[in-house]
Amino acid sequence: MEIVLTVNGEEKRIEARPAETLLDLLRRMGYCSVKFGCGEGACGSCTVIMDGRPVNSCLVLAVTADRREILTVDGLGTRQRPHPIQTAFVEAGAVQCGYCTPGMVLSAWALLERDPDPSEEAIREALDGNLCRCTGYVQIVEGVKLAAGRMKPKKKTTKKKKPAGKKKAASGKKGKK
Amino acid sequence: MRLAELEKVTYPETVAEAVRILAEGKDRAMALSGGVSFVFAPLKSVEQLVCLSRLPLSYVREEKGGLRIGAVTPVADLAASPAAGRYGGGILRQVARRIGSTLNRNLITVGGNLVQPFIWSDLPTVALAFSASMVIQGPKGRRTLKAEKFFSRMPKQVLKEGELLTEVVFPPLEKNSRTAFEQFSLTEVDFAYLKTAVRLSRSGKKCLDLAIVIGSATILPQRLEEAEGVLRGRTANQVLVNEASEVAAEELKIKRDIRCSEDYKRDLARAQVRGILERILLDQKVPEWKLF
Numbered sequence: 062m063e064i065v066l067t068v069n070g071e072e073k074r075i076e077a078r079p080a081e082t083l084l085d086l087l088r089r090m091g092y093c094s095v096k097f098g099c100g101e102g103a104c105g106s107c108t109v110i111m112d113g114r115p116v117n118s119c120l121v122l123a124v125t126a127d128r129r130e131i132l133t134v135d136g137l138g139t140r141q142r143p144h145p146i147q148t149a150f151v152e153a154g155a156v157q158c159g160y161c162t163p164g165m166v167l168s169a170w171a172l173l174e175r176d177p178d179p180s181e182e183a184i185r186e187a188l189d190g191n192l193c194r195c196t197g198y199v200q201i202v203e204g205v206k207l208a209a210g211r212m213k214p215k216k217k218t219t220k221k222k223k224p225a226g227k228k229k230a231a232s233g234k235k236g237k238k
Numbered sequence: 239m240r241l242a243e244l245e246k247v248t249y250p251e252t253v254a255e256a257v258r259i260l261a262e263g264k265d266r267a268m269a270l271s272g273g274v275s276f277v278f279a280p281l282k283s284v285e286q287l288v289c290l291s292r293l294p295l296s297y298v299r300e301e302k303g304g305l306r307i308g309a310v311t312p313v314a315d316l317a318a319s320p321a322a323g324r325y326g327g328g329i330l331r332q333v334a335r336r337i338g339s340t341l342n343r344n345l346i347t348v349g350g351n352l353v354q355p356f357i358w359s360d361l362p363t364v365a366l367a368f369s370a371s372m373v374i375q376g377p378k379g380r381r382t383l384k385a386e387k388f389f390s391r392m393p394k395q396v397l398k399e400g401e402l403l404t405e406v407v408f409p410p411l412e413k414n415s416r417t418a419f420e421q422f423s424l425t426e427v428d429f430a431y432l433k434t435a436v437r438l439s440r441s442g443k444k445c446l447d448l449a450i451v452i453g454s455a456t457i458l459p460q461r462l463e464e465a466e467g468v469l470r471g472r473t474a475n476q477v478l479v480n481e482a483s484e485v486a487a488e489e490l491k492i493k494r495d496i497r498c499s500e501d502y503k504r505d506l507a508r509a510q511v512r513g514i515l516e517r518i519l520l521d522q523k524v525p526e527w528k529l530f
């Protein structure tokens with residue numbers, strides 16, 4: 062069954078097998094950063110961003126993903142130009158064997174898109190579906206905080222008083238629902 | 239997973255179209271909402287999958303008639319919904335936030351959670367406690383079923399061929415009503431051993447009406463009417479609350495769970511019901527169970 066997927070900005074036409082999961086399909090397409098862990102939605106190593114939300118690709122039947130936009134960690138940064146979250150993870154010691162890392166980075170990315178200045182509780186909640194058997198999570202949470210600090214949009218310093226009664230200008234991303 | 243005979247996947251954009259395709263496909267077509275349950279309940283061999291994801295049924299709205307939630311709403315959206323936060327002290331947000339993980343909640347939908355209960359399912363327990371209305375659209379038109387009817391059997395047997403759950407409506411609550419939901423599990427990621435939802439209305443300490451519902455003892459949630467009868471219309475005190483929780487624990491049917499004994503579940507039921515009633519009916523400062 063042919064489906065059309067946009068993976069990391071590139072449109073792909075691909076034959077999906079009836080019982081194949083999105084995880085298996087992506088790996089067959091060469092996106093091997095998407096890892097198989099449990100195959101039942103419990104570990105998060107197969108995390109991808111689908112239409113802007115982090116999801117378990119092992120829980121999605123590939124044939125039902127037609128016209129979806131997928132982002133894998135390969136689409137975030139490269140070895141030459143890593144994403145700030147990737148750099149922060151390395152600096153914070155948030156990576157040991159690395160098996161959970163693509164999923165962790167993507168869940169962190171989705172969180173920071175929505176909430177650029179998250180509390181520790183919000184970070185832990187956003188990563189609650191991503192298991193790590195190596196680091197013990199402390200460094201991962203530190204990595205996300207470090208990345209958040211670096212990625213935070215710079216506050217404007219001009220302090221012009223708005224005339225009373227006028228609405229605040231909507232800030233693009235935050236207004237998204 | 240057996241999908242060897244799959245020939246077609248459709249993405250209807252209107253409910254009418256989805257119903258038509260499902261009715262024509264009979265038992266050879268199957269609806270998928272979040273599509274997650276194939277992990278637990280292998281898909282039967284169908285020729286056509288009907289994806290509900292493009293239906294305009296993803297919303298949480300506050301209206302005069304209550305809180306209306308579209309069947310295709312991801313539980314992540316329910317967990318984040320300000321409208322749901324204002325309903326019943328935020329109980330629906332509290333429940334939705336604890337369904338699976340953040341990643342799971344982006345896929346699992348309200349409709350899928352209600353139509354196919356598993357022993358760990360959360361929304362059926364709350365829907366029954368609030369006597370929510372299930373709006374169903376089928377080839378012969380629209381009908382509404384109260385949660386009591388919807389969960390009287392497995393909902394998939396209650397729905398007729400071609401019928402879809404389109405919306406669940408939580409009724410407006412009286413000013414003097416109180417609600418609570420508690421569940422118990424050993425770790426944050428474990429499925430709950432037992433969960434209790436209570437909704438009551440009161441005047442002072444007099445309990446005007448109430449619903450006590452326990453989930454995860456059997457696949458379908460159970461409303462404990464004998465226990466409710468102990469308190470309904472009476473001025474509550476510790477003795478009556480103790481009696482109601484005893485009766486609740488006794489009347490509860492319990493399906494075998496390899497993680498603990500039946501006696502243990504009965505004790506949990508007694509403790510959950512008593513703790514909740516002491517808090518929301520007797521106004522005691524009973525610490526909530528740590529909500530994992």
Ligand SMILES: Cc1cc2nc3c(=O)[nH]c(=O)nc-3n(C[C@H](O)[C@H](O)[C@H](O)COP(=O)(O)OP(=O)(O)OC[C@H]3O[C@@H](n4cnc5c(N)ncnc54)[C@H](O)[C@@H]3O)c2cc1C
Pocket residue numbers: 101102103120268269270271272273274275276277278290309310336337338339342345346347348349350351352353354356358359360361397401402403404429430
């Ligand atoms: C790791 C994991 C942990 C989980 N933990 C919990 C938990 O703690 N608590 C909890 O409550 N749930 C939990 N779940 C979710 C639960 O077990 C079900 O998998 C989920 O509710 C199914 O929802 P869905 O939207 O994916 O439904 P689907 O899989 O799409 O559908 C389920 C069934 O209902 C039918 N159906 C769906 N929508 C409709 C509709 N609108 N009208 C008619 N028929 C319909 C489908 O045909 C299908 O047969 C968990 C799931 C996973 C993977």
Ligand code: FES
Pocket residue numbers: 096097098099100101102103104105106107108117118119120
């Ligand atoms: S492989 Fe998908 S969650 Fe574990």
Ligand code: FES
Pocket residue numbers: 155156157158159160161162192193194195196
């Ligand atoms: S670094 Fe090894 S599992 Fe997380």
